[in-house]
Structure formats: structure tokens, C-alpha cells
Amino acid sequence: MQWALTAAVIVSGALTIRPMGFSGRGLAVAVLFAVNCVALLARGLPPGRVPPRVALVWLSLGVLAAAALIGVSRSGTGYLFAFFLSGHIGYRLPARQALVLAVACGLLCGGVLYFEVGPGHDLLPWAVGLTTGAPVMVGMLNRTQHQAVDAALSAAESAERAARAEAQAAVLTERGRIARDVHDVLAHTLAGINMQLELADALLDTGDLEKVRAANGRAHSLVKESLKQAQWTVHALREDALPLVETLTAMLESSGHRDALTVSGTPVDVPARVTQNLLRIAQESLTNAARHAPGGEVRVELAFTASATALTVRNRPATRTVDAGVGSGMGLIGMRERVALLGGTLTAGPVTEGPDRGGWQVEAVIPR
Known part of the structure; x- marks a missing residue:
């Protein structure tokens, strides 16, 4: 549209502006007409390509050439150059400079x-000459509109970058969650199995077959426990929402641990993320209790x-020999990470009073 209007003004001027020739007044009109055409065609230059000072000089000279063409020519549409240049002044220059030059x-x-x-x-x-500066307001309006469009595009690009960053963060968060689930299932049990097999191998040299069978039996028990926990983990990863109370039971x-769960308050539906993480925390706590306090009674409270929503897992001291070895230390870290992702708090430590004194307690509190 801009190029079409520019071409229309130039063609109209070439057909109507007189005199135009190669000598005297005709030569002056032709030169001024050419200068006005160049000034008008320069409107098509991108704003970023023309420095502000150069634009001010170019448009100032264009205004002088337009006024001179009106004075030198005898007839024609030379005044159109002044109108169109004034409109472009409002688009190209800052408001104060544009208004001064338009006046x-x-x-x-x-x-x-x-x-x-x-x-x-x-x-x-x-009076028509005085109105040649009026189109500057149209140019300023177009400039404001163009800046608004640029701002909207910039905001859209920023939003898209933010969305990509959020998606990447979600991927990393999901990877961390899967890593914690894998650790919860494999780290403790595999370490225990490995220790029992090493113990059985060492006992073979002593010839004490009873102890070898006992170590082998403990390894088999750990394998069964690991498979059971793996089933729970796969089930939790596949389901979008699990019933918290029923699954925990x-x-x-x-x-x-039958009849070990106590529910206080009115059970409500909690988000799937909360359910999955509470179940993983319960699973990790039960694994730790089995490893570090075998035979000790376990009680779980869901409030x-x-x-x-609060989950408390408390176990009493061991009643059998503790021979599960030292854990990796990542279980408690994983539980804290899970709770932190949900904006909650987790406390873990020994029980120092009451009937469970000497045992261990883990409490996770997830806000609604």
C-alpha cells in the first residue's frame, strides 16, 4: 500500500506539475521534483537502517524541497509531496521532533x-499550505500502532521461550522423579542382596552350611521384597490417580503389617502427584524399617x-538381629526432595519418648 501510494503521488506529479524542462524555471521545477521523489521514495527504508540524525536531515530537506516546489511550479499536485512527507515525519521521528518539523x-x-x-x-x-503539517498525527498514530504490534510479538516470543523452558524443567523434574522411584525400589534391596551373597560366599570356606542357607534365604527374601516393591512402583508410574488410603492399606x-494404618480426619481426594509421592515416602520408610529395625512393629498414620495432608510412619526398635548393612544414604534425601517439590515439610529422626522409644519416625506434611 505504501509503495502504491508513493507511485501514485510521483506519477500524478509527473503528469500535472508544470513547467518542467531542461532550462530556466522548467529545469528548477524538474530538479525540485526529482528531489521530492527521492525524499518520498526513502520512506520505504527500514527504520533501523537510517540513523535518527540522518532521518531528521533527510526529512528537513524534503520539507524545504516540497515548499520550494509549490512556490516554483505554476500548476500541478506538488503539494501532495508535502502532505505525504509530513505523515512520514510522524512515523519516523520522535514526537517532539516530528511536531516541530510538521509545524x-x-x-x-x-x-x-x-x-x-x-x-x-x-x-x-x-490555508491549504498550513494544513500540510496535519498528517503528522496520522504518522504518529501509525508509529504507536507499529510499536504496539512489535511489543506484542516480543511478548509472544518471550512467552514461547518461557514455555519451552518450563517444558524442559518439567522433563528434568520427571527424570528426577523416575530416578527417585528407581532408587527406592533397587538401591536398598540390591545392596542387601549383594551383602548376603557375599556373606554366603565367605561362609562356604568355613563349611557352616546352616549359616550359608540362612544367608541364601535372606537373599531370596530380599529378592521377593524387591519384586513386590517394583510392582508397586510400576503401578504408580502407570496410573494417573491412585486411591491413597486403599493403596497404602x-x-x-x-x-x-496388617491393621497398621490409622486414618484421622475426613479423607479427601488429593492430587495425583501428592498421592504418588506419599506412597513413595511410605514405601521408603517401610523399606528402612525392615532393614534397620527387623521385627519391630510399624504404625502408619494418615491425617x-x-x-x-500428613503421613507419619513410626517403627519400634528391632527385635531381631540387624544385618542389612549400611544404606546408600539417598533414601532420606529422595524423600526430602519429593516433599520439597510439593511445598511441604519432612522430619525424620529417632523416637526419644513413649512406648516407641528407640525407634524411628518419618513425618511428611503436604499443604493443600
Whole structure:
């Protein structure tokens, strides 16, 4: 559209502006017409390509050339150059500079006609010359519109970059979650199996077959426990939402702790992420209890309040010999990470008073 209007103004001027020739006034009109055409065609240059000072000089000279063309020509549409240049002044220059230059354009063109400079002063009223600066407002409006579009595009690009970053963060978070699940299932049990097999291998040299069978039996028990925990983990990873109370009850029963769950408050549906992480914390706590306090009674409490969901796992001291070895230390770290991702708190430590004194307690509190 801009190029079409520019071409229309130039063609109209070439057909109507007179005199135009190669000598005298005709040569002056031709030169001024050419200068006005160049100034008008320069509107197509991208704003970033033209420094502000260069744009100010170019448009100032264009205004002078437009006013001079009105004064020198005898007839024609030379005044259109002034109108279109004034509009572009509002688009190209800052508001203060644009307004000053537009006023100067109106005064120059109006003065040329008012003081009857040149042969064509009687064709147009001098008030028309004064209005040549008015299109600057249209140019300023277009400039504001263009800046708003640029800002919207920039905001959209920023939003897209933020969305990509969020998606990448979600991928990393999911990888961390899967890593914690894999650790919860494999780290403790595989370490225990390895220790029992090493013990059985060492006992072979002593010839004590009873102890070898006992170590082998413990290794088999750890394998079964690992398979059971793997089933729970795969189930949790595949399901979008698990019933928290029912799943926790089934987990305790499969671990040999019947009637160990106490529910206080009114059970409510919690988000799938909360359910999955609470189940993983319970699973890790039960694994630790089996390793570090074999034979000790385990009690689990699930409390629903108006502001949070709390899971407490407490085990009494061991009643059998503890021979599961030292853990990797990553279980408690994984539990803290899970709770932190949900904005909750986790406390873990020995029980120092009451009937469970000497045992261990893990408490996770997840806000609603």
C-alpha cells in the first residue's frame, strides 16, 4: 500500500506539475521534483537502517524541497509531496521532533502561498499550505500502532521461550522423579542382596552350611521384597490417580503389617502427584524399617486436615538381629526432595519418648 501510494503521488506529479524542462524555471521545477521523489521514495527504508540524525536531515530537506516546489511550479499536485512527507515525519521521528518539523512544513508551505511566492499562488488558498503539517498525527498514530504490534510479538516470543523452558524443567523434574522411584525400589534391596551373597560366599570356606542357607534365604527374601516393591512402583508410574488410603492399606498388608494404618480426619481426594509421592515416602520408610529395625512393629498414620495432608510412619526398635548393612544414604534425601517439590515439610529422626522409644519416625506434611 505504501509503495502504491508513493507511485501514485510521483506519477500524478509527473503528469500535472508544470513547467518542467531542461532550462530556466522548467529545469528548477524538474530538479525540485526529482528531489521530492527521492525524499518520498526513502520512506520505504527500514527504520533501523537510517540513523535518527540522518532521518531528521533527510526529512528537513524534503520539507524545504516540497515548499520550494509549490512556490516554483505554476500548476500541478506538488503539494501532495508535502502532505505525504509530513505523515512520514510522524512515523519516523520522535514526537517532539516530528511536531516541530510538521509545524515548520505547514508554515513554509502556507507562507509560500500567502506571500504569493511563484506563479502558482492563486491556484490554492494559503490555508491549504498550513494544513500540510496535519498528517503528522496520522504518522504518529501509525508509529504507536507499529510499536504496539512489535511489543506484542516480543511478548509472544518471550512467552514461547518461557514455555519451552518450563517444558524442559518439567522433563528434568520427571527424570528426577523416575530416578527417585528407581532408587527406592533397587538401591536398598540390591545392596542387601549383594551383602548376603557375599556373606554366603565367605561362609562356604568355613563349611557352616546352616549359616550359608540362612544367608541364601535372606537373599531370596530380599529378592521377593524387591519384586513386590517394583510392582508397586510400576503401578504408580502407570496410573494417573491412585486411591491413597486403599493403596497404602494394600502396601502395608503386602509388607506384613496388617491393621497398621490409622486414618484421622475426613479423607479427601488429593492430587495425583501428592498421592504418588506419599506412597513413595511410605514405601521408603517401610523399606528402612525392615532393614534397620527387623521385627519391630510399624504404625502408619494418615491425617487429613483443612490445610494439609500428613503421613507419619513410626517403627519400634528391632527385635531381631540387624544385618542389612549400611544404606546408600539417598533414601532420606529422595524423600526430602519429593516433599520439597510439593511445598511441604519432612522430619525424620529417632523416637526419644513413649512406648516407641528407640525407634524411628518419618513425618511428611503436604499443604493443600
